[in-house]
Amino acid sequence: MKAKYEISFDVSEEFASGRVSHAGNVLHVDLDSRELWIERPPEDRYRKLLGGRGFILHYLLEEMPPGADPLGPENVLIFAPGVLSGTILPGTGRHGVGAKSPLTGVLASGEAGGWWGHELKRAGLDAVVFRGRADTPVYLWVHDQQAELRDAGQLWGKSTGESQAVIREELGDDRVRVAGIGIGGENLVRYAAVMHDINRAAGRSGLGAVMGSKHLKAVAVRGTHRVGLADRSALKSTLGWITGRYEEEMKWAVDYGTPGALGYNHDAGTLANRNYRDGFLEGIDQLRHDHFFPELVVERDTCSGCPVRCKIVVENQEPRIQRRYGGPEYESLGALGALCAVSDPEAVAKANELCARYGLDTISTGATIAFSMDCAEHGLLAGSDYRPRFGSGEDLVEGVRLIAHREGFGDLMAEGTARLAEELGNGAEEYLAVVRNQELPLHDPRYKHVTGLGYALSPTGADHMHNLMDNFANMPESEICARLEEVGLETPLPLYGITDRKVQAYYYESAFKHVMDSALVCHFYPYRFQHLVDAFQAAEGWRGFSIEELVEIGTRIAAMGRMFLIREGSTHQEDRISTHPLKPLEEGPIAGKTIDPEEFAAGLQTYFELMGWDKSGVPQDPAIRSLGLEGYPFAA
Amino acid sequence: MVIFRFPIQDLEFEVPEDLSAVQKGRWLEVTVPETGSIRETLQQAGIELSRPSAAVVNGQASDLDRILQDGDRVEMLPQIAGG
Numbered sequence: 236m237k238a239k240y241e242i243s244f245d246v247s248e249e250f251a252s253g254r255v256s257h258a259g260n261v262l263h264v265d266l267d268s269r270e271l272w273i274e275r276p277p278e279d280r281y282r283k284l285l286g287g288r289g290f291i292l293h294y295l296l297e298e299m300p301p302g303a304d305p306l307g308p309e310n311v312l313i314f315a316p317g318v319l320s321g322t323i324l325p326g327t328g329r330h331g332v333g334a335k336s337p338l339t340g341v342l343a344s345g346e347a348g349g350w351w352g353h354e355l356k357r358a359g360l361d362a363v364v365f366r367g368r369a370d371t372p373v374y375l376w377v378h379d380q381q382a383e384l385r386d387a388g389q390l391w392g393k394s395t396g397e398s399q400a401v402i403r404e405e406l407g408d409d410r411v412r413v414a415g416i417g418i419g420g421e422n423l424v425r426y427a428a429v430m431h432d433i434n435r436a437a438g439r440s441g442l443g444a445v446m447g448s449k450h451l452k453a454v455a456v457r458g459t460h461r462v463g464l465a466d467r468s469a470l471k472s473t474l475g476w477i478t479g480r481y482e483e484e485m486k487w488a489v490d491y492g493t494p495g496a497l498g499y500n501h502d503a504g505t506l507a508n509r510n511y512r513d514g515f516l517e518g519i520d521q522l523r524h525d526h527f528f529p530e531l532v533v534e535r536d537t538c539s540g541c542p543v544r545c546k547i548v549v550e551n552q553e554p555r556i557q558r559r560y561g562g563p564e565y566e567s568l569g570a571l572g573a574l575c576a577v578s579d580p581e582a583v584a585k586a587n588e589l590c591a592r593y594g595l596d597t598i599s600t601g602a603t604i605a606f607s608m609d610c611a612e613h614g615l616l617a618g619s620d621y622r623p624r625f626g627s628g629e630d631l632v633e634g635v636r637l638i639a640h641r642e643g644f645g646d647l648m649a650e651g652t653a654r655l656a657e658e659l660g661n662g663a664e665e666y667l668a669v670v671r672n673q674e675l676p677l678h679d680p681r682y683k684h685v686t687g688l689g690y691a692l693s694p695t696g697a698d699h700m701h702n703l704m705d706n707f708a709n710m711p712e713s714e715i716c717a718r719l720e721e722v723g724l725e726t727p728l729p730l731y732g733i734t735d736r737k738v739q740a741y742y743y744e745s746a747f748k749h750v751m752d753s754a755l756v757c758h759f760y761p762y763r764f765q766h767l768v769d770a771f772q773a774a775e776g777w778r779g780f781s782i783e784e785l786v787e788i789g790t791r792i793a794a795m796g797r798m799f800l801i802r803e804g805s806t807h808q809e810d811r812i813s814t815h816p817l818k819p820l821e822e823g824p825i826a827g828k829t830i831d832p833e834e835f836a837a838g839l840q841t842y843f844e845l846m847g848w849d850k851s852g853v854p855q856d857p858a859i860r861s862l863g864l865e866g867y868p869f870a871a
Numbered sequence: 872m873v874i875f876r877f878p879i880q881d882l883e884f885e886v887p888e889d890l891s892a893v894q895k896g897r898w899l900e901v902t903v904p905e906t907g908s909i910r911e912t913l914q915q916a917g918i919e920l921s922r923p924s925a926a927v928v929n930g931q932a933s934d935l936d937r938i939l940q941d942g943d944r945v946e947m948l949p950q951i952a953g954g
Binding site for chain 2: 483486487490491495496500565706707710711712713727825826828
């Protein structure tokens with residue numbers, strides 16, 4: 236039944252008594268009419284799609300009209316934890332956010348850590364689905380079995396930090412968890428992020444702009460239900476395994492978190508210095524963890540139920556960097572630092588803080604500024620009020636500010652590099668590093684060839700998360716090799732090149748990651764297939780669940796992503812990386828290396844065959860039926 | 872002979888006592904006879920790595936199955952999966 240402005244709902248007896256890990260409720264919110272209603276999804280949807288990305292794709296394929304304007308009221312915005320979110324399995328303090336992307340025109344699907352997803356589940360919801368556009372700014376307040384749309388007029392224009400503080404004060408509860416946007420999302424920056432707890436981003440593909448376009452400033456949540464398990468004994472061996480091993484297997488995360496990767500990735504040649512131009516970064520030593528940790532890092536932080544504490548908290552006096560905004564992860568250090576050739580850690584950390592404050596994706600922000608630096612160096616910004624220089628921390632920080640405010644040249648930069656290149660003309664597209672208009676993350680495809688193939692195959696545009704890292708498939712000690720062995724693949728695999736065997740490895744590894752992003756589990760945990768199989772049996776009591784079923788779910792979600800991509804007008808022609816980041820370097824650890832175009836084309840075909848798709852990557856009937864996807868029509 | 876270099880602080884490894892190891896800045900250098908690929912040479916020398924690591928040989932990012940030649944210098948770089 237629909238209700239205006241606010242609604243109360245029940246949770247299932249099984250959930251209330253802690254005997255199952257999903258609440259059984261999805262909240263729908265129509266921002267046009269300000270109506271709210273509860274859907275009770277059929278039980279088999281949980282087993283087929285798990286939540287997170289699976290649910291996001293279900294609602295996009297079912298509820299969003301084909302060809303909808305990503306920044307129009309018809310776009311559908313979904314927040315979804317997964318069936319494992321908030322359980323006692325370590326690494327499940329995460330949830331997904333999704334919509335049609337204003338940057339790529341295809342799927343936007345990001346995950347964030349923290350406490351927000353756990354709290355939403357504890358409040359009695361497995362997902363919230365927004366459609367429409369509020370005529371004045373609103374925020375949604377969800378607490379134990381109640382939801383309410385509230386006025387956000389006083390929050391509009393505020394930073395993520397101020398906005399969260401006002402909401403907590405208004406609701407009189409400091410434990411309220413807030414997902415929200417800053418002025419980046421309000422100003423429809425095409426790569427604006429949704430921030431959670433103001434320092435955890437569902438960062439990529441412009442989800443914050445979708446929120447902004449709907450005049451939805453925030454979603455505040457607090458719940459007190461306990462997320463239970465159907466069969467606790469099924470989780471016993473996994474819990475014992477991870478508790479006994481995480482300090483050793485995740486030592487990297489315990490010691491320095493992802494920032495510890497920066498120096499070594501530079502030394503291995505995967506950092507894409509100076510917009511993919513240099514094999515080395517001048518001043519790299521300043522960005523190495525052993526240099527900047529003592530200077531800037533004041534604390535470590537973690538997510539719900541996670542003992543690892545991989546996140547860093549940065550504080551500084553001049554420039555002032557507020558600790559509440561956390562600190563830069565590897566990708567942020569790489570994009571705002573190495574890509575822009577900026578090696579001053581204070582400038583990079585400041586730019587990162589501004590991205591959290593304004594709600595911007597650090598990867599696309601850094602990549603757009605780096606691209607602008609490249610264009611300026613090539614004389615393409617002659618008439619512009621902003622001509623940033625490679626290596627200038629000042630220009631970097633100023634660029635972030637201009638983008639968020641859409642001020643001057645920032646108005647063009649807010650559109651992302653592909654649209655900016657089109658606007659600039661004069662060959663600017665020569666310096667682009669994108670797939671489907673999304674800027675590449677900091678894993679150089681000249682070094683990681685199958686990761687590059689994965690960028691082209693991703694339903695979200697360039698993405699390193701649901702992907703295979705060639706270097707890990709080359710290391711027999713890695714968790715990736717352990718997983719591949721589990722499904723019968725021989726490892727290690729060669730570092731360079733795209734072979735059938737490596738594409739097969741990508742098929743399994745990306746399916747595993749789609750399951751992680753749906754169920755929702757942190758990628759940093761070294762779980763194997765069997766651990767997740769056990770976790771599903773424990774959480775939901777699913778009988779007969781197997782590794783085969785897990786792989787099937789992962790390929791189902793990959794196929795749904797492809798179906799959505801095709802339905803929204805993207806084609807096989809776009810299964811490619813722009814040419815700039817493939818030009819071989821003259822010096823450095825990966826000098827002379829790049830992807831072989833023939834291997835790349837053959838790799839695409841190998842993957843299409845494994846998925847049961849045609850030569851253009853269009854899912855075909857036998858595969859669609861066997862995955863149970865015939866109910867989602869899509870026109871090629 | 873080839874020289875392996877390991878970052879002392881961040882890479883967990885075990886080097887047999889009978890191998891001569893020299894500390895140079897943040898690196899530990901170990902000289903061993905080359906006995907085939909990087910993997911095989913490490914194994915033959917009894918050096919055990921407990922973390923996945925990438926190899927850079929004479930400044931070039933290399934497959935761990937690369938066959939080593941006399942005089943090669945190999946840096947072992949700890950790697951991090953995920954984001």
